[in-house]
Amino acid sequence: MSSSKIGLAALLSAGLWALPASANDVTIAVGGAFTSLDPHYHNLTPNSALTQHLFDRLVNPDANLRPEAALAVSWSAVAPNVWEFRLRDDARFHDGTPFTADDVAFTLARVSALRSGPGGYAIYTRPVQEVVVVNPQTVRIVTTAPAPLIPAFMAALPMIGRRQGDGATTSDYNSGRAAIGTGPYRLVSYTAGDRAVFQRNDQWWGPAQPWNRVTVRLIANDSARIAALKAGDADLIDQVPTRDTRSISDDRRLVVFSKPGVRNIYLHLDLLREETPFVTDHRGTPLASNPLRDPRVRQALSMAINRAGIVAQVMDGQASPSGQFLPDGAMGSDPSLRPEAHDPAGARRLLAEAGFPDGFSITLHGPNDRYVNDAQILQAVAQMWTRIGVRTRIEALPSSTYFTRSARNEFSVGLLGWGTGTGEADSPLANLVATRDASRGRGASNRSGYSNAAVDGLLGQALATLDPAGREDLYRQATRIAIGDRAILPLHHQVNLWASRAGLVYEGRNDERTMAMSLRPAAR
Numbered sequence: 272m273s274s275s276k277i278g279l280a281a282l283l284s285a286g287l288w289a290l291p292a293s294a295n296d297v298t299i300a301v302g303g304a305f306t307s308l309d310p311h312y313h314n315l316t317p318n319s320a321l322t323q324h325l326f327d328r329l330v331n332p333d334a335n336l337r338p339e340a341a342l343a344v345s346w347s348a349v350a351p352n353v354w355e356f357r358l359r360d361d362a363r364f365h366d367g368t369p370f371t372a373d374d375v376a377f378t379l380a381r382v383s384a385l386r387s388g389p390g391g392y393a394i395y396t397r398p399v400q401e402v403v404v405v406n407p408q409t410v411r412i413v414t415t416a417p418a419p420l421i422p423a424f425m426a427a428l429p430m431i432g433r434r435q436g437d438g439a440t441t442s443d444y445n446s447g448r449a450a451i452g453t454g455p456y457r458l459v460s461y462t463a464g465d466r467a468v469f470q471r472n473d474q475w476w477g478p479a480q481p482w483n484r485v486t487v488r489l490i491a492n493d494s495a496r497i498a499a500l501k502a503g504d505a506d507l508i509d510q511v512p513t514r515d516t517r518s519i520s521d522d523r524r525l526v527v528f529s530k531p532g533v534r535n536i537y538l539h540l541d542l543l544r545e546e547t548p549f550v551t552d553h554r555g556t557p558l559a560s561n562p563l564r565d566p567r568v569r570q571a572l573s574m575a576i577n578r579a580g581i582v583a584q585v586m587d588g589q590a591s592p593s594g595q596f597l598p599d600g601a602m603g604s605d606p607s608l609r610p611e612a613h614d615p616a617g618a619r620r621l622l623a624e625a626g627f628p629d630g631f632s633i634t635l636h637g638p639n640d641r642y643v644n645d646a647q648i649l650q651a652v653a654q655m656w657t658r659i660g661v662r663t664r665i666e667a668l669p670s671s672t673y674f675t676r677s678a679r680n681e682f683s684v685g686l687l688g689w690g691t692g693t694g695e696a697d698s699p700l701a702n703l704v705a706t707r708d709a710s711r712g713r714g715a716s717n718r719s720g721y722s723n724a725a726v727d728g729l730l731g732q733a734l735a736t737l738d739p740a741g742r743e744d745l746y747r748q749a750t751r752i753a754i755g756d757r758a759i760l761p762l763h764h765q766v767n768l769w770a771s772r773a774g775l776v777y778e779g780r781n782d783e784r785t786m787a788m789s790l791r792p793a794a795r
Contacts, residue, residue: 296483297484298488298505299509299790300499300500301488302493302508302509303315303317303491304491308458309441310431311388313388314392315674316783319784320783320785323788324485324787325365325452325456327341328427329342329358329428330422330425331426332426336781342430351417352417352418355410355411358408359476363474364434364435365453365472366435372404376402376410377431378428381436394424394715395427398416398424398734419734419735423695427692432453445461455471455477456787457472464671469485470483471483471485480788482787490505491640496510500525506772506790507769507771507772507790509767509768513644525772526772526775527768528770528771529769530766530779531767532765533781534688534689535593535761535763536593536688536763538652539719539759539760540572540757543680544561547561549636549682567625568621569757569760570618571617571618571619572661572760573757574613574621575655575656575659576760577613584651585647585648586766589765592610593610593763594610594761595761596691596754597691602694603750604696605751607751615659619659628660630662632661632662633684634664634682635663635665635666636684637649637665637673638670638674639668639669649686677718682718695746696749697734697746700753701730703717703758704721704758704759705727707720721756723758726753726758769785774793775791775792776791776794778791
């Protein structure tokens with residue numbers, strides 16, 4: 272989607288726009304809160320996008336998550352459990368130190384050993400048994416079993432240097448002392464919860480970047496972010512509210528860009544605890560047993576949700592109803608799985624069968640500043656559940672608070688989103704529904720506490736299957752079981768939306784990342 276375009280020169284001559292202090296400086300306003308410059312602190316999309324300005328990967332995911340050469344110029348499986356990566360010889364850290372195979376070994380060792388922060392990157396190093404430095408430009412990754420996704424895992428793993436990172440803590444990265452990578456930009460300053468400022472790295476091995484200085488500002492409020500764009504205080508914004516796309520497109524000073532995404536917006540339900548904290552009877556008395564553990568109750572809650580209605584009314588058509596982890600056509604998506612049919616009468620019957628003919632009361636938690644229209648989605652679901660007798664109270668929280676509490680498993684039901692960094696179904700299966708097992712890097716974001724040995728077994732087989740068709744079949748089998756158990760309740764897949772001032776072009780990404788490297792001046 273894009274609005275009609277008008278030449279930048281014409282806008283300037285008409286007095287409709289003022290250039291920034293330097294035409295080579297750019298300000299990006301993002302809606303998702305970034306929490307650290309430590310590239311391994313938290314596997315969170317805003318963090319990944321921010322730190323990618325500083326830290327490269329061996330393999331880059333392009334806008335469609337297809338792997339392309341980055342710090343590694345080539346890679347191949349030289350044995351069933353050995354991947355060899357050949358590194359470029361012209362990559363330098365910002366302090367001039369050459370990037371070598373030893374830095375790869377150091378990075379993987381740090382990720383495996385890191386215990387501070389929410390983490391989430393260990394899943395990419397769990398298959399690794401040994402890292403062999405063959406020579407400065409060649410490294411071999413030896414895995415405990417065949418691991419077909421190692422190149423995709425390396426596309427998700429930012430590389431740091433031994434010289435720059437040895438002994439460094441997350442605080443050292445946030446202060447800038449250790450925030451020295453091989454990426455297209457150098458760090459100028461970082462203020463947590465506010466902004467990061469980058470300077471172009473003219474020694475970068477990649478294509479020349481058009482921007483001399485990049486400022487990434489956090490503006491969580493949608494209206495304030497749009498106002499900054501219209502006032503010329505921001506050149507690019509992300510997470511454009513769907514309700515505002517038409518008015519922005521009608522403004523000849525602005526352009527809207529869209530890209531179908533892989534992020535699945537879903538609900539997790541507490542399946543683990545016998546007594547769950549935010550479920551009561553209608554008088555407010557805690558229930559003796561957790562109704563969410565009953566598959567009939569979970570199915571009833573799913574059937575009560577009008578996903579097509581949410582897409583049409585809440586998302587303004589900028590989403591697609593979801594019945595599984597990944598959108599149609601993605602590796603591991605199952606064509607047989609469709610969104611659960613909206614059937615409130617059937618939902619009420621299931622509740623009665625489960626022993627809740629009058630329903631019960633529940634609190635639905637979620638963020639109010641992380642996903643597109645997240646607070647409105649919570650309201651819509653609450654209304655739909657209340658109509659079947661499950662009286663639903665909403666508690667929408669700032670994402671910084673919500674994710675901290677969610678990681679402590681404080682909620683009975685919560686709204687979350689998850690995509691895939693590999694382009695395959697391994698990521699949601701391994702993180703969202705695999706049995707929690709920190710030693711294997713499984714279930715790191717399994718907020719439901721779901722556990723099914725059959726799913727775990729199929730996932731394990733998939734992650735050791737080199738043949739793509741065979742691997743996809745295993746993904747699909749595992750997905751059918753988990754979705755059939757309603758381990759999560761999928762809602763929809765987002766369409767990602769950005770807006771910029773006219774005269775710029777943004778290459779939208781289906782991983783949602785908002786980065787200066789994807790922004791360029793429009794051709795004249």
